[in-house]
Amino acid sequence: MNRNLFLTLLLVTFLFQSIHSFGQEEYGFTPITVEKEFTPNGFQWFRDALLLMAGDKTKSNAMTIGWGAIGTLWSRTALTVYVAQKRYTKTFMDNSPYFTVLAFEGAEAQKILRYMGSHSGRDGDKSKALQLHTAYTANGTPYYTEASMIIECKKMYEAPFDPKGFKSEAPQKMYANFPAGIHTMYIGEVVNAWKR
Numbered sequence: 001m002n003r004n005l006f007l008t009l010l011l012v013t014f015l016f017q018s019i020h021s022f023g024q025e026e027y028g029f030t031p032i033t034v035e036k037e038f039t040p041n042g043f044q045w046f047r048d049a050l051l052l053m054a055g056d057k058t059k060s061n062a063m064t065i066g067w068g069a070i071g072t073l074w075s076r077t078a079l080t081v082y083v084a085q086k087r088y089t090k091t092f093m094d095n096s097p098y099f100t101v102l103a104f105e106g107a108e109a110q111k112i113l114r115y116m117g118s119h120s121g122r123d124g125d126k127s128k129a130l131q132l133h134t135a136y137t138a139n140g141t142p143y144y145t146e147a148s149m150i151i152e153c154k155k156m157y158e159a160p161f162d163p164k165g166f167k168s169e170a171p172q173k174m175y176a177n178f179p180a181g182i183h184t185m186y187i188g189e190v191v192n193a194w195k196r
Helices: 003-021 089-095 109-118 169-176
Strands: 050-055 060-065 068-073 076-084 098-103 134-136 142-144 149-160 183-195
Touching (some): 050 142, 060 076, 060 089, 076 089, 076 149, 098 142, 098 183
Antiparallel strands (some): 050 098, 068 076, 076 183, 098 149, 134 142, 149 183
């Protein structure tokens, strides 16, 4: 038998046995899909698009978001969102102590999310175009009365991604040709949440 072929077969056999011997299934674990396990009431956090809204009683803006996370940080319930450098909403996020994340249900939900994700507030009043009504929390944070869920967050941290910190090709590929610029991460403490 060819020596290279023999060594290749030996390596494949070793790798197969190693994978099997370290498989958690033999200790009673069952593989799961994390996204499906952590979906309260069927809602898939940041798998289903949401709106991010920030501003004050004089002016506000909202945009569709698909990136984010919710969990615990600094002993607080924390929600993290990301806004690209050239997005109009970024100015509102930078200048507001609070922001809201909104979900929508029903026939109009996809229309709202598509429009908010494909039009800029620089070019006109998106809420007026969609006939959405802005209201404010006790903290003065804007939201739309048509939302099915509102999460109000107080900013705890914000910082742009540092390309020196990219450790895989996923972010490198993302920003290689991304005209909106690098994203800023905003971490907010969840201070209020409402659902219809």
